[in-house]
Amino acid sequence: MTTLPRVTKTTKYESLISPVRDRNNPIYNWHAFKHSYSKELVERLVKKFNLGEDSWVLDPFSGGGTTLLACKELGINSKGIDILPFSVFLSNVKTRNYNPDKLREQLKKFSGNFESAPTKNSLPDIGIMNKAFSSSVKNELLDLKFKINQIKVIEIRDFYMLGLLGILESVSNTQKAGGFLRVVEKNVSAKEVAPRFLSKIETMINDVVKFNGGLKFNKVKVDAQLSDSRKFSARKKFDAIITSPPYPNRHDYTRIYGLEMIFDFVKNNKELKQVRYDTLRSHVEAKKRFKADGYKKPEIINKLVTKIKKAGLNNSKVPEMIDGYFEDMYLSLCQMQKHLKVGGKIALVVSNVRFGGVSIPVDQILARIGEQAGLSTEAVLTARYRGNSAQQMGKFKRKPSRESIIIWEKT
Ligand SMILES: C[S@@+](CC[C@H](N)C(=O)[O-])C[C@H]1O[C@@H](n2cnc3c(N)ncnc32)[C@H](O)[C@@H]1O
Incomplete structure (x- = not known):
């Protein structure tokens, strides 16, 4: 027994x-x-x-990167593993070192008139996206995505992309509810998309300034990697x-973070389902x-x-x-x-x-x-x-x- x-x-x-x-x-x-x-x-x-x-601290289910970011603040090196590409991206963008002036320079380029993408790029044709966004909101988001993808410096591009991913839920007809993504009517106007994005970026840049001020340890090593907690390799041993x-409560992260995943991390439903099956x-x-x-x-x-x-x-x-x-x-x-x-x-x-x-x-x-x-x-x-x-x-x-x-x- x-x-x-x-x-x-x-x-x-x-x-x-x-x-x-x-x-x-x-x-x-x-x-x-x-x-x-x-x-x-x-x-x-x-x-x-x-x-x-x-x-050195390891988090083999790094999620939102809390372990990594808190360790960084304490001057402790860390490594994260996650199977969800969005989680890995989030952990890395939150734990990088930034020059706020460079981030601001980029913001000026975004603050002018918003031009449409010359050819409309599209999102994978997955049911939830049509329920989540009106076509005018979707077009605004795609224009911003197009602009962000022109940024040459990867760290700055990722920072702006996280800002855009950060407003997705608020401009969508969805709400994260415990273990799933609930469809709720919010009727957001397309005109609200760009101002919300710019305000999000402004806040994020101010946060970098606040965080840098209190951060003694910019040399700390931190890195999140796309891998599987059941089979990953690392060159070092951790303290x-x-x-x-995840808890065995049926929550599926590929659905909860479905908007983020579909917006920038998978090409089609087959790829999304593969991540779902692999978790x-x-x-x-x-x-x-x-x-x-x-x-x-x-x-x-x-x-x-x-x-x-x-x-x-x-x-x-x-x-x-x-x-x-x-x-x-x-x-x-x-x-x-x-x-x-x-x-x-x-x-x-x-x-x-x-x-x-x-x-x-x-x-x-x-x-x-x-x-x-x-x-x-x-x-x-x-x-x-x-x-x-x-x-x-x-x-x-x-x-x-x-x-x-x-x-x-x-x-
Ligand atoms: C409870 S969350 C982790 C929360 C994290 N500690 C934080 O503070 O943000 C669980 C994470 O496990 C990830 N996950 C699920 N299956 C996995 C696997 N096989 N290998 C690595 N990560 C996995 C999910 O993508 C999710 O990000």
């Missing part, structure tokens, strides 16, 4: 497991990445792990890993990519899956997803173990989930799977409790799920 590790209750991290605290923090707030934690959580963990200026993988099996459309040699499925998973099946589900693929999730996390934890120095620590933020009223203690199961990967569990710390989905709430009443930080050491 699988015995699960003890969970330590603490309120120390309660308010830190959310990006809300960084709403007004320059650069952290350049693009709403809803699935991130706060800069302060990274700061606390860096302190807890006694990391210093020569240390610590601070990360948060960690935390949602039902992801497919098995790698064999998990050496993995012994903890018995508790079968018991829980049987209960869930009995409870009846509105998606028959959930049990397979749960199995696949833990297999994929085993592979990711093996990679983390391999790239960690002896004595190095991992902090991994994860949430428990509930299907058919059955709660899955993802944190405790993962702690044991980490041990299979060669790590020693130091603690499973309760961070906070989150509400269940509206669907589950209606049927099974309010039963919040635990969100935890698992701490391992490579001994």
Whole structure:
């Protein structure tokens, strides 16, 4: 029988497991990445792990780049891995060093009259784009994209492109809602697009100035790379890993960040779907990519899956997803173990989930799977409790799920 590790209750991290605290923090707030934690959580963990200026931190699910940016501010080198091209782009643009004067020079060129692109470039023909934008808004966006693509210096071009990606949701008929992109009528006028973009860029440049002022460490090394947490290579070993993988809650990042992905990172629906299939099996459309040699499925998973099946589900693929999730996390934890120095620590933020009223203690199961990967569990710390989905709430009443930080050491 699988015995699960003890969970330590603490309120120390309660308010830190959310990006809300960084709403007004320059650069952290350049693009709403809803699935991130706060800069302060990274700061606390860096302190807890006694990391210093020569240390190297890895985030194999870098998302909005919070770990990388917070480490940069602390003078710590870092590397990020993510499978979503938009996440890699976001992490890199947020962590680069910029000369604000050069960014401003470019802004002057944009502030004049907006000329249309000589030949209309188009967006991939994917259903959501037609629902998301009126044709006049789409044309404005494409004109701006055309102009941005003329910028020769890659860093400046990327900075402006992130500014444009940053206004997409606000000028669209969509809204990021938990695990998906909801279509909502907003009726934005095409005239609003360019001013919103210019104002976004203005704010971003001011942020660079504020951030540079407080930044002592422009020589810090930081880089995000497009790769898979289950199979990546890195030349060095890391002192610590601070990360948060997708939770097995069916959220699909290729849909949540669908507008951004379609606007600049994929050529067609086939490419978008391929990224969707390749992501960690935390949602039902992801497919098995790698064999998990050496993995012994903890018995508790079968018991829980049987209960869930009995409870009846509105998606028959959930049990397979749960199995696949833990297999994929085993592979990711093996990679983390391999790239960690002896004595190095991992902090991994994860949430428990509930299907058919059955709660899955993802944190405790993962702690044991980490041990299979060669790590020693130091603690499973309760961070906070989150509400269940509206669907589950209606049927099974309010039963919040635990969100935890698992701490391992490579001994
Ligand atoms: C919870 S988010 C990470 C949030 C991040 N810690 C932050 O603060 O912004 C999970 C990330 O895992 C990425 N992901 C999903 N499958 C992956 C895989 N196989 N390898 C690497 N990254 C993956 C998603 O694209 C997403 O960006």
